[in-house]
Structures are given as structure tokens and as C-alpha cells.
């Protein structure tokens with residue numbers, strides 16, 4: 389049944405082999421609807437970042453709710469989403485090197501809605517030459533460095549690059565990508581808003597400078613789950629590209645929302661289901677979801693849903709230790725516990741599939757078809 393993927397009506401959550409990556413459908417659908425409604429109300433396009441879910445089935449759900457397309461971090465992710473039926477994809481990292489350039493052009497020949505980002509004139513020339521050879525026109529945007537990562541410096545350098553792009557016959561200039569990643573997890577809404585305004589102001593000014601020079605720049609894409617309702621209210625930002633809001637994680641829960649110290653704009657839809665498979669004594673339980681079941685880049689461990697006081701710690705690749713001395717409920721051998729995830733994106737990349745769950749029923753099994761697509 390798992391191999392065929394045809395599980396509807398035939399599988400319960402309690403049947404699942406563990407550790408299992410589970411997505412709660414009511415919560416996921418609520419998150420999709422909440423972000424879509426926000427973007428619509430603000431008159432902004434929504435292009436959710438697929439680096440979080442790596443799953444065409446989830447990309448299609450966001451499209452059905454009104455998203456204009458998807459983002460991908462890597463070209464191979466974009467290839468997987470294109471094969472899964474996504475027609476407009478912004479690849480948010482530059483395509484540098486012969487292998488990437490040629491492959492990106494090949495994808496563009498079958499995906500006219502592909503948009504690539506460029507932050508260097510030499511890369512623009514390489515893309516233009518490859519597009520000429522293939523006989524296609526490539527949609528390109530300038531990637532602005534608003535977060536000390538990739539991107540051309542906002543202002544005159546960016547304007548010069550945009551002018552260069554408009555002179556290349558096989559490139560079609562679309563606008564600006566400005567993703568200020570360092571602001572996404574700033575704790576406190578006011579502090580985050582201040583950081584994001586500071587980061588995004590040069591991007592908005594660059595867009596104005598281009599328009600003033602007569603270079604049409606109808607599109608400026610940015611924002612994260614942390615800043616969607618900050619950037620989404622800035623004059624000049626036309627498109628939002630958050631990703632983690634689909635699942636949420638402990639890393640985002642702690643940053644605070646506009647009106648609450650807990651960030652609760654979106655529900656935690658993603659958990660790892662785990663089994664207690666050893667009880668050495670009364671004070672601890674051993675779980676089957678250890679270092680291989682979670683990304684381990686955050687200082688805080690997974691949290692057991694519904695049992696406050698049960699404290700998780702990693703106990704090796706395959707094991708975790710649960711200190712149950714102060715657990716609010718008894719924990720017994722064979723219990724199946726849901727663990728809320730510290731950091732969603734790199735955790736998803738550890739699994740082959742999501743179990744999509746409503747109540748106790750497994751409604752669907754979604755292949756994480758861009759899993760491991762890191763080139």
C-alpha cells in the first residue's frame with residue numbers, strides 16, 4: 389500500500405511505521421488559505437518557496453489557492469516541480485557554471501514560465517549566449533544583495549546590471565528579487581519590522597531608480613514567513629515568497645507575531661510520529677526518532693505534542709531519550725508520540741514522503757519529489 393501510494397481510507401495514523409513525517413491536513417490547508425487571503429487583501433502576488441516542502445503535490449495545493457507559481461532554491465528542485473505540473477518557477481539562486489547554465493536553458497525550453505536570477509554581468513552574458521544557441525528567450529531578474537549573501541549591491545551597481553540585461557537580446561528583464569533572510573527570525577514584531585524596513589528600503593529605491601531611467605520594473609519579489617506582513621505592506625513590493633508558513637516550526641514559533649509573543653499566525657502542521665520502544669526504568673522513555681529524524685541545527689530539541697514536561701534529548705542516530713519525570717501524562721512502552729519540529733526545511737529533506745493526515749485517517753501519501761535535489 390505504501391509503495392503504490394494509494395492509501396485513502398485504508399490506513400490509519402496508528403498503522404504508520406515510525407519515524408514518520410506527518411502533515412496535518414486541516415492545519416496545512418488553513419495555513420495555505422490564511423496566507424493566500426492575506427496576499428489577496430494586500431494586492432500582492434504569492435509565490436510560496438518550495439525549498440520548504442520539496443513536494444509538487446503541496447505546490448499544486450498552493451496554486452489551487454491562488455499562488456502565481458513557486459520558488460525553488462535549486463535548479464534540480466525546479467526540474468522536479470516542473471515535472472509535477474508547476475508552470476511558473478522562480479529559481480532564487482544564481483545559475484553559475486557551464487553545467488547549470490546549460491541545464492537552466494534546457495529547462496527554459498520546456499518551461500516558458502521559468503525565471504532566473506542574475507547578480508553579475510558575466511553570468512548574464514553566459515546565459516544570453518546559451519539561450520542564443522538554444523534559440524530561447526530567458527526570463528531574468530536581478531538578485532539584490534539585501535542580506536549579505538548573493539546579489540548585486542542595490543543602487544548604481546544594480547541599475548547598471550539591469551541596463552546590461554536589457555541590452556542582451558536573449559534575456560527578458562522581469563524585475564527584482566530582494567530576499568532579506570537575516571530579518572526573518574528577528575524576535576519581536578516591532579524589531580523585525582524595523583530590520584526589514586532597513587533591509588528592503590534600498591531594494592525599493594532601486595526599483596524606483598530603474599523606473600526613473602525608463603527601465604520598466606513591474607515586479608519586486610521578497611519576504612519570508614517572518615516578514616510576510618511587513619514586506620507585504622511596503623509600497624513597491626509586489627510579490628511574497630514565504631515557505632515555512634506551510635508547516636511552521638519551533639524556530640518560527642518563538643519570534644512573536646504582530647499581536648502576540650507566540651507566533652501563531654500559522655499552525656504547526658508538521659510533526660514526526662515516533663514510537664516509545666524501550667522503557668529503561670521509570671524516569672525515561674526511549675524513542676525511535678533520533679539524529680537521523682530531525683535537522684539538528686537549532687539549539688532547542690523537538691517538543692512532544694500534548695505532553696508538557698516530557699523532555700526530549702537526542703540519544704544517537706536512531707534514538708532519543710525522553711525524561712518523563714515531570715511529564716503531565718504517563719508514557720508507556722509502545723506509545724506513539726508526535727514531535728514538533730525545530731526547523732522544517734532541512735528536516736523535510738530527510739524523508740521520502742509525507743503522510744497527509746486528517747484526524748486519525750491517512751488521506752494521502754505525498755512523495756517528496758524534490759528531496760535531495762541539491763544541485
Ligand SMILES: Cc1ncc(COP(=O)(O)O)c(C=O)c1O
Nearest residue numbers: 437480567612613629630631632
Ligand atoms: C530566497 C528565499 N526566499 C524565501 C524563503 C522563504 O523563507 P521562509 O521559509 O522563512 O518563509 C527563503 C528561505 O530560506 C529563501 O532563501
